[in-house]
Amino acid sequence: MKKIALVLIVAVLACSMTFAQGAQEAAGAKDSFELVMLVKSQGNGFFDACYNGAKEAQAELGNVTVEYMGPAQTTAEGQIEIIEGLISRGVDGIAISANDADALIPVCKKAMAAGIKVISFDSGINAGGRIVDLIPSNTSLIGQQQVQLASELIGDAGQIAVLSASAQATNQNAWIEAMKVEMKNHPKMELVEVVYGDDAPDKSYRETNALLQKYPNLKCIVCPTTVGLLACSQAVKDAGAKVEVTGLGLPSEMKGYILDGTCKQMALWNPIDLGYTSTYILEALLTGKATGADGTSFSCGRMGTVNVETNGIAVMGTPFVFNKDNIEQYAAIF
């Protein structure tokens, strides 16, 4: 009799514990969360720095773990496959730098319907496919600055070309559109072509050589991608071409080319801060500290308050400009 009573008590206890845990989860009161930073592709130093920021946030927050993932190439298909796997695994949140603004929407909708919090950062997913899109700086400002950096190098006159990342990249495409607007203020400059290196060093190197051959009067190549700028600088230097190079570059990768004058100036924001802020945003969404609705804000540790403007877009700071005077200082950080 005693034995039966004991079994009953244990069974009741086990049931109530399971129930309590279920109720807690249903109320969104989990106390630790599995996050994934899904980047455009593997082997990109810019994203490695973003992930360092995510790990910094993980250490501060204490209730999240962030895993770093990316396809081998910068394709939407590769990212979709990974997201399908993450839905099956049942992770809690995903921060995505998207290879395509629209192609990822259906799979991200599916993830959100399964209870996963999805945000984009760096390279956005259009509204409907994410809660918030965290962009590093104002898009027009980045485009203007890219043209102005080139203009200063070539005396505001002559042919320029753009070596971009992939043809579908949300961020580069938006910046290139903003560059075209700014080109109207530089009537003696001409944008001859936009080519795509897919954020692959070898393709970016080949595309640079093709530009050098095709346009003998080319004055400057603008690369709004860290992978492209590095490969382009190498190609221009190897070819001994008298062509200026500028764009968005990672100081730690570009230090040598800045110091030897291949790329006299370039811009970028802090990728560590971008990854750090993304992690704070996901944690706030998961714990219910914030909703991400337009007009609201997130409190992001040492980055302070980040506001959500319209269509779920949140914007960080102003890009830095790097040249031989400050490159060593920044190269030591990212």
Ligand code: RAM
């Ligand atoms: C590359 C990636 C990334 C972009 C930077 C500037 O690393 O394309 O998305 O933000 O360049």
